[in-house]
Amino acid sequence: MKEQILEALNITKTYESGENRLVILKDINFSLNKGDLVSLMGASGSGKSTLLNILGTMDSPDSGEVRINGIDTVKLKENQLAEFRQNHIGFVFQFHYLLPEFSILENIAMPLLISGKTRNKALLSAAELMDYLDILDRKDHFPAEISGGEKQRAAIARALISKPDIIFADEPTGNLDRETGRHVLNLFQKINREMNQCFFLVTHDETIAAVADRQYYLKDAALTHIKGKEL
Numbered sequence: 001m002k003e004q005i006l007e008a009l010n011i012t013k014t015y016e017s018g019e020n021r022l023v024i025l026k027d028i029n030f031s032l033n034k035g036d037l038v039s040l041m042g043a044s045g046s047g048k049s050t051l052l053n054i055l056g057t058m059d060s061p062d063s064g065e066v067r068i069n070g071i072d073t074v075k076l077k078e079n080q081l082a083e084f085r086q087n088h089i090g091f092v093f094q095f096h097y098l099l100p101e102f103s104i105l106e107n108i109a110m111p112l113l114i115s116g117k118t119r120n121k122a123l124l125s126a127a128e129l130m131d132y133l134d135i136l137d138r139k140d141h142f143p144a145e146i147s148g149g150e151k152q153r154a155a156i157a158r159a160l161i162s163k164p165d166i167i168f169a170d171e172p173t174g175n176l177d178r179e180t181g182r183h184v185l186n187l188f189q190k191i192n193r194e195m196n197q198c199f200f201l202v203t204h205d206e207t208i209a210a211v212a213d214r215q216y217y218l219k220d221a222a223l224t225h226i227k228g229k230e231l
């Protein structure tokens with residue numbers, strides 16, 4: 001039996017704008033186990049990013065629980081949450097958000113530096129990870145000096161460096177051409193297989209969604225399970 005790392009119970013989220021009440025998520029139940037690679041598709045505006053942000057503790061639901069490693073994250077205060085995220089969660093977005101004034105090596109080491117590791121240790125870990133991801137030869141470059149695919153690989157390395165329980169990726173290939181996107185996807189698969197890293201992947205691309213062990217679709221505020229063994 002696989003170890004469960006995330007359990008979301010009865011998640012609801014509604015936005016009010018003027019007269020309108022937009023029900024984005026209605027009574028969603030969902031869980032993730034160690035080593036899972038799960039994908040989520042759905043039309044634009046269906047609430048994928050909202051769900052990802054709630055599961056990733058960046059946003060809070062109107063009601064429901066998000067338990068990560070048994071901790072009800074909805075109940076944590078903002079400062080506790082920030083520390084919780086540092087230790088347990090990684091994010092990769094459509095845009096890389098690398099800091100332009102730091103080298104790629106420093107960017108990747110940044111989460112460790114922020115969490116108080118010494119500079120030497122942090123840079124050494126970053127270099128090891130860059131080597132593993134085959135981008136070590138770009139370590140002294142700055143973000144403006146590397147390609148889009150390399151930037152995304154650096155963003156993945158930065159998400160991975162704290163050894164998070166889950167990496168949430170919101171359209172990580174959305175800004176890349178098909179071939180580069182495929183390359184980045186291969187990297188997710190390699191990390192998933194070799195490091196047993198859990199990924200929650202939001203994508204518009206069916207071929208990308210299809211590599212997941214479990215595939216979901218969000219429509220009318222509800223999650224439909226469309227492939228793989230349901231938990």
Ligand SMILES: Nc1ncnc2c1ncn2[C@@H]1O[C@H](COP(=O)(O)OP(=O)(O)OP(=O)(O)O)[C@@H](O)[C@H]1O
Nearest residue numbers: 015016017024042043044045046047048049050051
């Ligand atoms: N702060 C907010 N206030 C009001 N409505 C919001 C807010 N944030 C998001 N929404 C609405 O909630 C819906 C879901 O947004 P969300 O960003 O989760 O969609 P998505 O599925 O990720 O779309 P896309 O594929 O375009 O990224 C959208 O209709 C959006 O307009």
Ligand SMILES: [Mg+2]
Nearest residue numbers: 048049050170
């Ligand atoms: Mg979105």
